[in-house]
Amino acid sequence: MSASGESAIRETLPPEAWEERLVAHYLRSDGPFGGVPLTFLDATPAELASASGIGGISELAAQRAFLAHFNRNDVHRWLSGDRGPPVRDREVPTYFRYLILTCLVTATETGAGGTRNFRIRLGELLEEDSPFNSVFGVNTLWRNLAAWCERRRAAGEPFRRVVLPPFGSMNLIGHAVRIAFPSWQDRRVLTQILRILPATTRRTPERLVQELSRQKYADLLSDAVASAVNEFGVAVRSRRRMLLGHRLWRLVESIDARLAENAEGIVRERLHLQATFGGYEQDVLYLALFLGRAAADASPEWEGSIGELEKLSRNRMPAALAEGLEQGLLPLTEGPGASWVLDNDGVPQDRAAILLARNANLAKLTALGTNWSRLETGWSVSDNLPAHKPTAVRRAIECAGAELRFLPAYSPDFNPIEMAFSKLKAFLRKMRRGPSTTSGTPSPRASTPSHQPNARTTLPLLVMIANDRIML
Numbered sequence: 001m002s003a004s005g006e007s008a009i010r011e012t013l014p015p016e017a018w019e020e021r022l023v024a025h026y027l028r029s030d031g032p033f034g035g036v037p038l039t040f041l042d043a044t045p046a047e048l049a050s051a052s053g054i055g056g057i058s059e060l061a062a063q064r065a066f067l068a069h070f071n072r073n074d075v076h077r078w079l080s081g082d083r084g085p086p087v088r089d090r091e092v093p094t095y096f097r098y099l100i101l102t103c104l105v106t107a108t109e110t111g112a113g114g115t116r117n118f119r120i121r122l123g124e125l126l127e128e129d130s131p132f133n134s135v136f137g138v139n140t141l142w143r144n145l146a147a148w149c150e151r152r153r154a155a156g157e158p159f160r161r162v163v164l165p166p167f168g169s170m171n172l173i174g175h176a177v178r179i180a181f182p183s184w185q186d187r188r189v190l191t192q193i194l195r196i197l198p199a200t201t202r203r204t205p206e207r208l209v210q211e212l213s214r215q216k217y218a219d220l221l222s223d224a225v226a227s228a229v230n231e232f233g234v235a236v237r238s239r240r241r242m243l244l245g246h247r248l249w250r251l252v253e254s255i256d257a258r259l260a261e262n263a264e265g266i267v268r269e270r271l272h273l274q275a276t277f278g279g280y281e282q283d284v285l286y287l288a289l290f291l292g293r294a295a296a297d298a299s300p301e302w303e304g305s306i307g308e309l310e311k312l313s314r315n316r317m318p319a320a321l322a323e324g325l326e327q328g329l330l331p332l333t334e335g336p337g338a339s340w341v342l343d344n345d346g347v348p349q350d351r352a353a354i355l356l357a358r359n360a361n362l363a364k365l366t367a368l369g370t371n372w373s374r375l376e377t378g379w380s381v382s383d384n385l386p387a388h389k390p391t392a393v394r395r396a397i398e399c400a401g402a403e404l405r406f407l408p409a410y411s412p413d414f415n416p417i418e419m420a421f422s423k424l425k426a427f428l429r430k431m432r433r434g435p436s437t438t439s440g441t442p443s444p445r446a447s448t449p450s451h452q453p454n455a456r457t458t459l460p461l462l463v464m465i466a467n468d469r470i471m472l
Contacts, residue, residue, distance in 0.1 A: 013052060015069045015097065022100055023092045025051035027149060029158040037161040038149075040181040040224035042247050043103035045110060063110060067125060070101065075126065081137025085144050093148050095141060101125075102138055102176035106183055109254060116184050118173050135172050142175040181224045182251050190225060191255050192302060193217050202256050205249065209233040273321060273342040274300075275332055275356075277381075285356075285375050289321075306356070307377040328358030355382045 013021070029035035032050075049062035057065070077083035078098045086094060105112065105121045112121040119131040126132060146162040153159050167174020177183060182190075193212070194202050201207045211217060212229045221229065228248035235246060244250075272290040277283075287309055288300040302312070314322040321342065324330045332340035334352040357365060359378050372380035 013054070013065060018052075018066065018069065019092050019094065019097050021053055022051055022096055026100075027096070027159055027162075029160050033160065035158070035160060037163045039163045039165070039179070040227075041100075041103050041179050042181040043100055043107040044181070044247065044250065045104075045108055046245065046250055047247065048100075048104070060110060063104070063108060066097075066100075066104070067111075070126060072126060072128060072132075075101070075122075075132070076134040078141065079132075079136075079138050080134035081140055085141075085148070089148060089151060093145055096145065099141060099145060099176065102142075102173070103180035106177050106180035118177060138173045139167055139171065139175045142179070181228075181247065183222070183224070186222050186225050187251070187255065188300075188303060189220050189222070190251065191259070192304070193220065194252065194255050195259060195302070199256070199260075202252060202259075205232070205236050208252065209236055273330075273332075274335060275340045275342075283373065283375050285377065285379070285381075305377050306375070306379050328361045330356040332356060356380070357382075 025031050026033065026038065026041060045059035045063040048066050049057050049059050052062050052065065054062075075098065078095055079102070101122075105118055105125060108125070112124045115121060117131070119133050119135060122132040122135070123130055142162075142164055146164055149159045149162050153161065164175045165178040167178065170177055178185075197208075197211055201211055209229065209232060212221070213233065218226060218229075225248070228246070228251075232246050232248040244253075274288045274290065276286045278286060285306050287304060287306060289302040289309075290300050302309075310325055314326070317325075324342065330342055332342055332354050335341040340354060355370075356375075356379055357372070359374070359380055362372055362380060370382045372382060374380050
């Protein structure tokens with residue numbers, strides 16, 4: 001579409017017209033989605049083109065026309081919470097297009113860069129030079145919309161009920177990120193599934209629906225994607241036309257195109273496997289595999305456990321990773337943000353490292369002079385319970401160019417939350433024993449912190465300590 005054509009569209013659809021058409025398309029029960037509750041919102045450029053009501057408009061032109069009326073000041077006022085809904089309800093919310101914008105940030109693959117950082121993507125869409133950090137009011141604005149729809153429904157008007165997903169740890173933007181279709185999680189899970197399927201299956205609607213309907217895959221899909229699969233399956237079986245415009249097929253095509261770009265011979269050039277530890281005993285290993293020369297904040301090509309990693313085809317893995325899994329030994333060097341990485345770029349000599357080993361190999365590694373902490377997936381990680389010298393271990397992984405050091409020793413100063421738990425334990429002991437002297441002076445033991453060697457405690461508590469008073 002020419003520049004003059006896009007300018008004409010912007011003039012045809014001022015902000016007020018966009019608000020009205022978006023409300024009619026997404027929120028009204030007499031619209032294309034019927035009266036089913038709104039549990040996800042397809043804000044892809046293709047759906048925006050449909051919502052615009054302009055025949056023949058392309059996806060790219062629709063996104064540009066939608067974004068053309070936003071300016072940084074208005075977006076800041078609405079998304080930061082500085083501006084709120086009208087005191088009295090109107091025919092339309094007046095802010096719904098700003099919420100559509102928050103979903104477009106997640107759903108689009110055009111104009112937002114390769115990062116998954118919401119603030120950076122929003123800044124890119126608005127063509128700003130810096131991330132857009134004023135998002136403190138996004139979740140609140142979504143809750144206002146849900147309440148607005150309920151009031152309209154109570155008044156007998158044809159509006160859908162808005163069911164907001166839990167925002168999880170994203171207490172500022174979680175509703176927007178998780179209600180958008182496709183969400184980052186939707187794209188990640190579907191990418192993992194499609195990577196396993198042959199290309200001919202991915203590109204044949206009948207075979208694709210058959211595979212995605214299998215229980216082993218269906219259990220992995222979100223409600224939004226499962227709904228899209230069901231709808232697409234009905235359309236395929238009824239021989240409907242225009243299947244290529246369905247939201248599921250558009251999503252599959254975009255993922256398939258990316259998989260094709262990362263074909264063998266291209267992705268093998270670079271490897272970055274990132275590992276983090278979680279769980280109550282720090283025995284749960286989370287892995288993320290990055291391939292190609294992507295930015296540090298790019299989406300991983302794969303995420304999962306080490307058991308799931310072992311099930312992937314070795315032919316599609318970088319050689320360094322495939323060899324490590326074959327041998328059952330993975331040397332990981334210290335990375336940023338409490339992570340450990342396996343990288344084929346080489347490692348500085350002063351970099352700390354740990355070793356992951358398959359449990360079946362531990363008997364062969366007794367000469368390394370280290371203890372091992374068992375993980376939940378049949379593997380173990382080198383640990384630091386006794387004060388062993390790492391000479392043998394260092395020799396074992398010289399090929400990685402790394403200097404091995406054990407996991408950081410237990411230290412309350414290094415891990416401040418342990419000091420809080422020491423206070424908590426002392427407080428609980430004191431409460432359990434009661435006053436220990438007739439003079440009213442607390443027993444020294446009642447306030448002595450307990451420092452157990454190598455203790456690893458990660459409880460989901462916020463502990464506030466002030467003047468020996470602990471509040472949970």
